[in-house]
Amino acid sequence: MPHIDFKNDLPGIRSAMAFRPETAGPLNQLAQILLRDENGLSRADRELIATLVSYRNDCFYCHNSHGEIACIYLDGDRNLVNQVRQNFETAEISEKLKALLNIAAKVQNSGKDVNEADIERAKKHGASDVEIHDTVLIAAAFCMFNRYVDGLATYAPTEMDSYPVRAKQIAENGYGTHVYSQNQPK
Amino acid sequence: MPYIKLEEHLPGITGLLEYRQDSAAPIRELTQFLLRGPNTLTEGERELIATIVSSRNECKFCTAAHTAAADMLLGEQETSKKIKEDISTAPVTAKMKTLLTIAAQVQESGKSVTAESISKAKEAGATDIEIHDTVLIAALFCLYNRYVDGLATVTPTDPNFYQGLADRIVNNGYNRLKQGYDHLKK
Known part of the structure; x- marks a missing residue:
């Protein structure tokens, strides 16, 4: 049961965003800029970073949500997303992405862990x-x-078939207040 | 030396927020609302939350900056010092003790927040908001x-630097300065 009464039954971060729209605006803008920008890192790279960090923080809702979004950008290659979760150093990804995931994994523990x-x-x-x-x-x-x-x-929904549906919504429309203000995708 | 090329006259967070202003905008907006927006918690109390999290993350720059801001808002230097040492004996309200305890649990992990600490906060009169x-x-401070x-x-070692920074975040808030930051070049 949630620690506070969100006054809605939305899943995950969507319930907190609907509860406090004043903070939901900038939170969604930040996600939109960091995860949808295609300058430099690809959208798949960005979602894989989000998935790895969420997985290591043991955040079930986030790592499954962002893993499914990454999966869409990777043409359905769920196996690759799982490789990144389990051991990115042996995953079938570029050496550059491995090096960046290594930095992300350090940041997950502490900013001070990142070294020269x-x-x-x-x-x-x-x-x-x-x-x-x-x-x-x-x-x-x-x-x-x-x-x-x-x-x-x-x-955090335990019906795993609900995650690809919400992921499709994000892949098609990006991040924004629509994630809590519109009817949830089924 | 920073790992990426930042403007040398802007140590700590400011150089990062100027480096990528599009991602900085929602971060600034979120911080301005959470720490300076209308709230039943005082600005000083909210700076204490920022301070305890930064202190426990051992982020010297953020700890010094938000300690200085809290001290300026509270008009004394005792409270910020005491909460960093021991929340239970610090000179804050019973409600603030429960909220600082929750903040300290969040610093460790979202999953560390217990139903018991939430109950104590509610018993002490904390609202869901x-x-x-x-x-x-x-x-947010785990991000920062x-x-x-x-x-x-770069983490300046001169205490006067943090006095100047506190003056800016107390009197201007967290919005980007209209004139930018070129006037800080020496």
Whole structure:
């Protein structure tokens, strides 16, 4: 049961956003900029970073939601998303993305864990400053989103077939207040 | 030295927010609403939440900045010091003790927030909005602290720097300065 009365029965972060629209606006704008921008990192790369951090924060709602969105951008390759969750170092992804996921995994634990060797590795494989910046900020943002979702004990659906449906909504329309103001996709 | 190229006259978070202004805009808006918007928690109380989370994340820049802001808003330096040492004996209201406890749990993980700590907050008179905002402020500072340390931004050692910064975030708030930050170049 959620820790507070959201006065709605929406799943996950959507219930908290509907409860407090004043903060939902900027939260959705931030997600839209960080996860939908196609400058530098691809949308799939961005969602994989979000998935890995959420998985390591043990946030069931977030890692399943963003894993499914990544899956759509990866033409349905759910196996690859699972490889990233389990061990990104052996996943079938570029060396650059591995280096960036390594930075994201450090940020998940603490910003102070990121060291010069981690940054050198990313730069050696062609990561730009903006890509490193976005990796750190996406990872940091999910340390916020995950805590928001679990810190208020929002409802995480256990019907796994509900996640691809909501993921399709995001892949088609992006992030925005529509995620809680419109009828939920079925 | 920061891991990416930032403007040298803007240490800590400011250089990052200027580096990518499009992602900074919703972060600033969210912070302005949560820490300065209309609320039943005072601005000083909300800065104490930012302070305890930054302190426990060992983010020196954010801890110094928000301690200085809290001190300026509260008109004394005792409370911010005491909450960092021991919430239970700090000179804050019973309600604030329960909210700072929730914030400290969020710092660790969203899943660390217990039903018991939520019950105690409600018994002490905390509203659902206050609990929501406490969780989201704590989560937001888990973003900030990782952003600032994950990119190895510069942490000034001169206490006067933080006095100036506190003056700005108390009197201007968290919005971007209309004139930008070029006037800070020495």
